[in-house]
Amino acid sequence: MGRSPCCEKEHTNKGAWTKEEDERLINHIKIHGEGCWRSLPKAAGLLRCGKSCRLRWINYLRPDLKRGNFTEEEDEVIINLHSLLGNKWSLIAARLPGRTDNEIKNYWNTHVKRKLYSRGIDPQNHQPLNASAAAATTAPPADTVATISNKKRNSDSISNNNIQLVNGTEDSNCSSGVTTEELTFNPHNQLNLDLSIGLPTNQPTVSSSTMKPENNKKLKQEPQILYKWYNGNNVNTTQQGVCLCYGLGFQSNNKACSCKAMGTAATTVTATIATNNDVCRFYQPMSY
DNA sequence: AAACGGGCCAACCGCCGGCGT
DNA sequence: CACGCCGGCGGTTGGCCCGTT
Structure with a gap:
C-alpha cells in the first residue's frame, strides 16, 4: 500500500522547471532557508509538489553543487564505494562534496558501468567478468553481500x-x-x-x-x-x-x-x- | 535535410523509516 | 501501540540532444 500523494495532483506543474520557477525557489530558500517542503510551494508561489521543489533544489539549484565532468579521482572513489556499498547513492554522494546522489547514479549508469565493462569487470559485483559468471552459481554477488x-x-x-x-x-x-x-x-x-x-x-x-x-x-x-x-x-x-x-x-x-x-x-x-x-x-x- | 537511434540527465514515482500525536 | 505526515532514497521514465545514415 502506497501513501497518499504528497500533494494534490491537480493544480501542480510537472516536467521541466522554468527559469521563473527556479528564481522563485531560490529566492524563497535564500530568505527562509530549507524548511518544510510541503508548505514551501504555496509560500513561494509555486505550482509544484513539495517533493519536486526539494529535488530541484538538491539536484540542481543548490549553490554548493559542483557542476561539470567527474574527475578520475571521483571515478575511482565512486567505483570503490560502490564495490562496498552497492547502489547506496546517497552514501556515496556523502563522500563526494558537491555531487548529488542522482548525479552519481546517472553517471554510474551511463559512464562507470561501461568503463568497468571495458576493464573486464562486472559492475554488479566488481569481479572479473568471467569469474563473476562462474561465481554466480556458487556465491551471492557482492552487491547482495555489501548492500x-x-x-x-x-x-x-x-x-x-x-x-x-x-x-x-x-x-x-x-x-x-x-x-x-x-x-x-x-x-x-x-x-x-x-x-x-x-x-x-x-x-x-x-x-x-x-x-x-x-x-x-x-x-x-x-x-x-x-x-x-x-x-x-x-x-x-x-x-x-x-x-x-x-x-x-x-x-x-x-x-x-x-x-x-x-x-x-x-x-x-x-x-x-x-x-x-x-x-x-x-x-x-x-x-x- | 530529414529520419532514426542511442545516450544522457532532469524529473517523477513509489516505498520506507523517523517522528510526533 | 497505531496512525498519519514528512523527508529521503533508489529505480524508472520521458524528453532533449547529437551523431549517423
Missing part, C-alpha cells in the same frame, strides 16, 4: 551467510556512536567497512557491557544531543570536529589493520584493534 538494505537498516544485527551488521556500536573510536554501520564480510579475511558520522572526543559514551537494546535505541536519537553539544555552553567549538569515518582494510588477527583513510581534511588518523570481535576501527577527525 545494507533500507528495510534491514534498523536491525540491531543481521546474520546472513558471512555478513554481520551492527548498528550504533559505541565502542568505536568515534565516541559518539551516533551513526555507525559496520559491515564485516568474512570469507577468510575480514573486509571491514566502517562508515560513521560522529563526535571524535569528549562525548559521553556507554560501555559495551551496558549496551542493551534500549541503550542502542537511545543512541540512535543522538543527533539532537550532538546539536546541543556543539551549541551549548562550556564548549569550545573550535576544538571540536565532526568525525566522518570511512575505513576499509583487511585485517589479520590481533594486528593493526591496513585501513586506508579516505578524505582530504583529515588531521589525524588513528587505527586500533577491537580485541573482542575482530572489528578494526579508526576515526578520522575532520576539522570544522
Whole structure:
C-alpha cells in the first residue's frame, strides 16, 4: 500500500522547471532557508509538489553543487564505494562534496558501468567478468553481500551467510556512536567497512557491557544531543570536529589493520584493534 | 535535410523509516 | 501501540540532444 500523494495532483506543474520557477525557489530558500517542503510551494508561489521543489533544489539549484565532468579521482572513489556499498547513492554522494546522489547514479549508469565493462569487470559485483559468471552459481554477488538494505537498516544485527551488521556500536573510536554501520564480510579475511558520522572526543559514551537494546535505541536519537553539544555552553567549538569515518582494510588477527583513510581534511588518523570481535576501527577527525 | 537511434540527465514515482500525536 | 505526515532514497521514465545514415 502506497501513501497518499504528497500533494494534490491537480493544480501542480510537472516536467521541466522554468527559469521563473527556479528564481522563485531560490529566492524563497535564500530568505527562509530549507524548511518544510510541503508548505514551501504555496509560500513561494509555486505550482509544484513539495517533493519536486526539494529535488530541484538538491539536484540542481543548490549553490554548493559542483557542476561539470567527474574527475578520475571521483571515478575511482565512486567505483570503490560502490564495490562496498552497492547502489547506496546517497552514501556515496556523502563522500563526494558537491555531487548529488542522482548525479552519481546517472553517471554510474551511463559512464562507470561501461568503463568497468571495458576493464573486464562486472559492475554488479566488481569481479572479473568471467569469474563473476562462474561465481554466480556458487556465491551471492557482492552487491547482495555489501548492500545494507533500507528495510534491514534498523536491525540491531543481521546474520546472513558471512555478513554481520551492527548498528550504533559505541565502542568505536568515534565516541559518539551516533551513526555507525559496520559491515564485516568474512570469507577468510575480514573486509571491514566502517562508515560513521560522529563526535571524535569528549562525548559521553556507554560501555559495551551496558549496551542493551534500549541503550542502542537511545543512541540512535543522538543527533539532537550532538546539536546541543556543539551549541551549548562550556564548549569550545573550535576544538571540536565532526568525525566522518570511512575505513576499509583487511585485517589479520590481533594486528593493526591496513585501513586506508579516505578524505582530504583529515588531521589525524588513528587505527586500533577491537580485541573482542575482530572489528578494526579508526576515526578520522575532520576539522570544522 | 530529414529520419532514426542511442545516450544522457532532469524529473517523477513509489516505498520506507523517523517522528510526533 | 497505531496512525498519519514528512523527508529521503533508489529505480524508472520521458524528453532533449547529437551523431549517423
